[in-house]
Amino acid sequence: AQSVTQPDIHITVSEGASLELRCNYSYGATPYLFWYVQSPGQGLQLLLKYFSGDTLVQGIKGFEAEFKRSQSSFNLRKPSVHWSDAAEYFCAVAIDNFGNEKLTFGTGTRLTIIP
Amino acid sequence: GAGVSQSPSNKVTEKGKDVELRCDPISGHTALYWYRQSLGQGLEFLIYFQGNSAPDKSGLPSDRFSAERTGGSVSTLTIQRTQQEDSAVYLCASSSRVRAGGSKITDTQYFGPGTRLTVL
Numbered sequence A: 001a002q003s004v005t006q007p008d009i010h011i012t013v014s015e016g017a018s019l020e021l022r023c024n025y026s027y028g029a030t031p032y033l034f035w036y037v038q039s040p041g042q043g044l045q046l047l048l049k050y051f052s053g054d055t056l057v058q059g060i061k062g063f064e065a066e067f068k069r070s071q072s073s074f075n076l077r078k079p080s081v082h083w084s085d086a087a088e089y090f091c092a093v094a095i096d097n098f099g100n101e102k103l104t105f106g107t108g109t110r111l112t113i114i115p
Numbered sequence B: 001g002a003g004v005s006q007s008p009s010n011k012v013t014e015k016g017k018d019v020e021l022r023c024d025p026i027s028g029h030t031a032l033y034w035y036r037q038s039l040g041q042g043l044e045f046l047i048y049f050q051g052n053s054a055p056d057k058s059g060l061p062s063d064r065f066s067a068e069r070t071g072g073s074v075s076t077l078t079i080q081r082t083q084q085e086d087s088a089v090y091l092c093a094s095s096s097r098v099r100a101g102g103s104k105i106t107d108t109q110y111f112g113p114g115t116r117l118t119v120l
Helices: none
Strands: A003-005 A010-014 A019-021 A024-026 A032-038 A044-050 A056-058 A064-068 A073-078 A087-094 A103-105 A109-114 B005-007 B010-013 B019-024 B031-038 B042-050 B065-069 B075-079 B088-095 B098-100 B103-105 B115-119
Touching: A003 A087, A003 A103, A010 A019, A019 A109, A024 A073, A032 A064, A032 A073, A044 A056, A044 A064, A044 A073, A073 A087, A103 B042, B005 B088, B010 B019, B019 B088, B019 B115, B031 B075, B042 B065, B042 B075, B075 B088
Parallel strands: A010 A109, B010 B115
Antiparallel strands: A003 A024, A019 A073, A032 A044, A032 A087, A056 A064, A064 A073, A087 A103, A087 A109, B005 B019, B019 B075, B031 B042, B031 B088, B065 B075, B088 B115, B098 B103
């Protein structure tokens, strides 16, 4: 079965600094890859997704992620964070199981922004 | 509607009572998923509906959990004889699945705001 690892439980960065959130997956083939963000008391919002093609994908709010097959990674990056980016970030993978693309999530990374 | 809606937003119940949680997917989305988010287990898949096909119930944690989807739209997740370990946020997601010839095109799951269930 596929699995997702987000090794960083909590990250603190200064406003304006760059950000990289790590995500590694375990699966024999290339899964579909996603990053979602969850603000306090809110549902999950899709930031970006990778299905195939260009390994560098752009998302909303200035985020991007790069799929690296050799490292089984899909790290999320942002060149300059804003205070509003404080939230919890989830990496997820999906495989096509006879049409059921249920998501397997990582445990999440909580991002704190300091002035 | 513009997005996935869920009701109620919060539900407090006593141990042993039954609860029903409702999900209204995005209009036209054929696939519907239920997930559970709890402190101990993170985000877990519960059940999947696609059109008129039999649902994939492989994620349901016990036979106290059941779900139905009426008319291919609204879904209800029912938990019978609730236990304290059922306390969690229950999230619903919907997606539109499109296949084109020999190439598969898959879509994204859009999530509702969730129902926070507290079992006392």
